[in-house]
Amino acid sequence: MTLSLNEKFLKNYVTEEDIKDISGEIYKAQTTLTEKSGAGNAFLGWLDLPENYDKEEFARIKKAAEKIRKSCDVFVVIGIGGSYLGARAAIEFIRTPYYNNLKKKETPDIYFAGNSISSSALANILRICEGRDICVNVVSKSGTTTEPAVAFRVFRDLLEKKYGKDGARERIFATTDKAKGTLKSFSNDMGYETFVVPDDVGGRFSVLTAVGLLPIAVAGVDIDAMMEGARDSMLACEKKDVNDNNALRYAAIRNILYRKSKTTEMLVAYEPCAQMFCEWWKQLYGESEGKDGKGIFPSSAIFSTDLHSLGQYIQDGPRHMFETVLDIKESKDTVIIPHDPDNIDKLNFLSGKELHYVNQTAMLGTLFAHSDGKVPNLVIELKNRSSYSFGYMAYFFEYACAVSGYTLKVNPFNQPGVESYKKNMFALLGKEGYENLRKELLDRMQ
Numbered sequence: 001m002t003l004s005l006n007e008k009f010l011k012n013y014v015t016e017e018d019i020k021d022i023s024g025e026i027y028k029a030q031t032t033l034t035e036k037s038g039a040g041n042a043f044l045g046w047l048d049l050p051e052n053y054d055k056e057e058f059a060r061i062k063k064a065a066e067k068i069r070k071s072c073d074v075f076v077v078i079g080i081g082g083s084y085l086g087a088r089a090a091i092e093f094i095r096t097p098y099y100n101n102l103k104k105k106e107t108p109d110i111y112f113a114g115n116s117i118s119s120s121a122l123a124n125i126l127r128i129c130e131g132r133d134i135c136v137n138v139v140s141k142s143g144t145t146t147e148p149a150v151a152f153r154v155f156r157d158l159l160e161k162k163y164g165k166d167g168a169r170e171r172i173f174a175t176t177d178k179a180k181g182t183l184k185s186f187s188n189d190m191g192y193e194t195f196v197v198p199d200d201v202g203g204r205f206s207v208l209t210a211v212g213l214l215p216i217a218v219a220g221v222d223i224d225a226m227m228e229g230a231r232d233s234m235l236a237c238e239k240k241d242v243n244d245n246n247a248l249r250y251a252a253i254r255n256i257l258y259r260k261s262k263t264t265e266m267l268v269a270y271e272p273c274a275q276m277f278c279e280w281w282k283q284l285y286g287e288s289e290g291k292d293g294k295g296i297f298p299s300s301a302i303f304s305t306d307l308h309s310l311g312q313y314i315q316d317g318p319r320h321m322f323e324t325v326l327d328i329k330e331s332k333d334t335v336i337i338p339h340d341p342d343n344i345d346k347l348n349f350l351s352g353k354e355l356h357y358v359n360q361t362a363m364l365g366t367l368f369a370h371s372d373g374k375v376p377n378l379v380i381e382l383k384n385r386s387s388y389s390f391g392y393m394a395y396f397f398e399y400a401c402a403v404s405g406y407t408l409k410v411n412p413f414n415q416p417g418v419e420s421y422k423k424n425m426f427a428l429l430g431k432e433g434y435e436n437l438r439k440e441l442l443d444r445m446q
């Protein structure tokens, strides 16, 4: 079993009766999704993507990844939100958060730029690139997002100075809309190789498109296995039984808890390599559900690390929270705790034990503690950190998110709220067309 739910620590909060009561709504939401009859139905391309992806482009992604691997030491992926989180999450989860520090790897270092407007963040990556061969993948569906557009301008300038326009052309890869947008027309003019963000796939659902797949493939991850995992997950999600479909059941559980005033969900993992996956998950659920005055607030933590910072709040603070614990069953690595004949630190009760066993035991102890603290805990058991499992899990969360959003009666596929800060920023920066708003904002500052 790649992924399963363990509801033992939910017993006092979600009853079988609750599941029965909500199941009609869940099936309705699932039907809305599969019949493509709900709000945002123009953005359901991700639904059958694991089967109906562009095979020609997939082969081109693998070829480009090979070319990138051969021609650079540093691969810079420029994008923000859905245009970078999935790739970074997958690389850190499947390989390691220390990927760039691995001494013996046959793949380039990978840095993510254009996901903030920090001078230092960009300058640091530029410093890292000094004296090294660089390739760039600029990722933007709209092709107009300010953060990546600014970073791309900086890197394009660098590459053209370093390699000349022709040389830079061989090193710049653009992932964007198939026909429209500034980035697409610019890439065509410049002759960059381009990959497509399908029209009907929103940024936060795009990890299994070229958006995620190119950087993931450059990192040496098996993207065939990832798509296979996603396909098997898709088949499992198609089942129409809340007792035999983990995605439906997860969507049901979170809506039940939300209705019982559990308004914050914390995705918890006991592996630091899952930190960026948690960020990806937060965007997926936050942007999909947080609208119309509704939605569970998605937060995350890495335990046991954050038990030493957030543990007190979770155990004893306001009871508005539930935890979804990602339990990764197998560890990729083995660390045995050595024996100390003098037992100076009094840790000989752990001698010879595997560190992963101690981590798993810490999880069990925490589940009991947080249950005693009246925090509902759902455990999602994932077999391992393989490419296959990642694809399986990513699709599971996407499908559950869509069903959960429809159950909440929101459009899970738009993000109108994201525009507000952009308009204000453009106005304050003096962009043409924003003169009235600029005046209004400046007046408000008086």
Ligand code: PA5
Binding pocket: 080, 081, 082, 083, 139, 140, 141, 142, 143, 144, 145, 148, 202, 203, 204, 205, 287, 415
């Ligand atoms: O999920 C989304 O739609 C957003 O997070 C976008 O991915 C993000 O704003 C970046 O947009 P774009 O790819 O158009 O640059």
